[in-house]
Every structure is written in structure tokens, then in C-alpha cells.
Amino acid sequence: MKSLAIALALAVALPVAAKDKPFERPVQVRVDVSAEGRVVAADAVGDLPESLARIAEAAVKDVEFEPAQVNGQPASSRTTLDVKMRFTPESDDSVSAEALAIEASKPMFHPPRYPMRAAQRGYGARVVMKMQLTADGRVDVERSGLHDISLWHGGRKLERSQAHRDEFVAEVMKVMEHWRPVIEEVDGAPVSTVWRVPVTFCPPGRARLCDQIKADATQSASRTADTDGIRLASLKAPVGGASGS
Structure with a gap:
């Protein structure tokens, strides 16, 4: 290049x-x-x-x-x-x-607000959202939602705890409709798609935990067609x- x-x-x-x-x-x-x-x-x-x-x-x-x-x-x-x-x-x-x-x-997206109680208590999260995108580029919020989540605290991933889970998801849902993913076209026509979009919440002032959350992440943003045969x-x-x- x-x-x-x-x-x-x-x-x-x-x-x-x-x-x-x-x-x-x-x-x-x-x-x-x-x-x-x-x-x-x-x-x-x-x-x-x-x-x-x-x-x-x-x-x-x-x-x-x-x-x-x-x-x-x-x-x-x-x-x-x-x-x-x-x-x-x-x-x-x-x-x-x-x-x-x-x-x-x-996707280009507005970052969600960090849940205040979770931040104060040092909780972090890796939230992967399923985002439904219509062929004309709109986010269908009603068909979108949580795909996966991992919660972190005290330098480790919490395998069973659900602490602040709903708060993290709720904050992402508030801004999801304003996200702007890429419109895909196949054979000359736009295609509705399903995106998997990861969002990382790093606790303020806890750089080491933030590094652990990012290092553990195995899923990056991805998309598939939401139309049979495409x-x-x-x-x-x-x-x-x-x-x-």
C-alpha cells in the first residue's frame, strides 16, 4: 500500500x-x-x-x-x-x-451511559447485543436485544452472579436505536441484517480490570443476512x- x-x-x-x-x-x-x-x-x-x-x-x-x-x-x-x-x-x-x-x-454507535451503581461498586461488563437492521438502515428495537453478557468484579469474571446485569443491558437498549451500522446490498438490492455488537463497560479507575475484560473478549462485531437464501x-x-x- x-x-x-x-x-x-x-x-x-x-x-x-x-x-x-x-x-x-x-x-x-x-x-x-x-x-x-x-x-x-x-x-x-x-x-x-x-x-x-x-x-x-x-x-x-x-x-x-x-x-x-x-x-x-x-x-x-x-x-x-x-x-x-x-x-x-x-x-x-x-x-x-x-x-x-x-x-x-x-457499526457507528453512541456509547451508552455507565450505570451509576455499577460504576460506584466497581462492576464491569462485556455486553453483546443482537441488533436487527432493516433493509433501509433502521434499527428494529423491538426485535433487538441481549445476545450474551459477562459480568466482572474484583479482578475476575463472575460465572453465576447477575449483579447489575439488567442495568447494563437497559443502558445499551436506550441508545441502540441511534446506532448506524452498514447497509449491505446483494444482487443490487439492500438486505436486512442481524448484527452482533459487543459493548465493553470498563469501571472508572480500574485499568487492570478493564484490560482483563478486553483480553477475555472473543467476539467482535459481525453481521449475517436476515433473508433466507442470502x-x-x-x-x-x-x-x-x-x-x-
Whole structure:
């Protein structure tokens, strides 16, 4: 993957940290995938400087997919990828950008409020929600709910305790309808999907417990079609990138 020098004026659209030290951020790229699993078109999402969009779009051109299927037959599709970008200030007052890695896009969501009693008592949680997304991109709250939860306290996972369980779940449910996952398309039509979305609650001031909760996590965000006979396109593997100038 290539990196290009970008004028420092680019920093007005990026975090101020770009002027001082390297930083990273994801850029979403919407891709059209052929029935053979190849990327045939790419379009960076959002109001991005042209130079940045060009780097992100170029980074995904050789990504390979397991193609979508309709009733067992390969089909074209459209999905979204997250391109992890690193920005580095240069001595000539420019900023270089490079694509580091590519993975399936994750939902964008408002973080839930931490339950006050749970925070005061040092409880943490890893909550995995089942989120039902309609074909037009709306969260169907009535069909969404808890998929799995693990509770933590005192440096260990609680195998039987249900302490504050309902409070954690209730706070996630309050904000779920405002989440914005990716709309998937297969064979030219949008598809309703079911997402599994993990949310980690790290107790304030308990960094060690937070590390334990994150280390124990085995499930990342995932999605499947909610329509019989349809399988969504999927990356063959997360993609790492090499940098250049």
C-alpha cells in the first residue's frame, strides 16, 4: 500500500494531533464486489480531502472476498470496509498518510451511559447485543436485544452472579436505536441484517480490570443476512498494509 505526502492544509479536516505527532484513524470505503469476490469499484465515505480519499480507495483495490450468494449461487454485492490510516507530520510542514490495515466495517454507535451503581461498586461488563437492521438502515428495537453478557468484579469474571446485569443491558437498549451500522446490498438490492455488537463497560479507575475484560473478549462485531437464501460477502482475511512514499 502506498502513502502520499499531503499538504498541511489537510489538517483542518483531521484531528489537531496531526500537527504534532503521528496518529491513526479509520476511513470507511464503500466497495462494489463482483460475483468472483473482486473489488470493482471503491468510494471513500464522508467529507474527506481528495488526497485522503484516493489513498483509502487505492488501499482496497486488491482486497479479496468470499462473494455473496443468493440461493447458493455467487452474486455481486456492496459492502463497507474500514481502512486504518496513519498520519505522520513531516519536516517540510506536510503530513504523510498511509493505509495500515483493512477490515470489515463496524457499526457507528453512541456509547451508552455507565450505570451509576455499577460504576460506584466497581462492576464491569462485556455486553453483546443482537441488533436487527432493516433493509433501509433502521434499527428494529423491538426485535433487538441481549445476545450474551459477562459480568466482572474484583479482578475476575463472575460465572453465576447477575449483579447489575439488567442495568447494563437497559443502558445499551436506550441508545441502540441511534446506532448506524452498514447497509449491505446483494444482487443490487439492500438486505436486512442481524448484527452482533459487543459493548465493553470498563469501571472508572480500574485499568487492570478493564484490560482483563478486553483480553477475555472473543467476539467482535459481525453481521449475517436476515433473508433466507442470502449470504453476505465477507473478507477472506483481515488485510495488513505495507507503507511507501
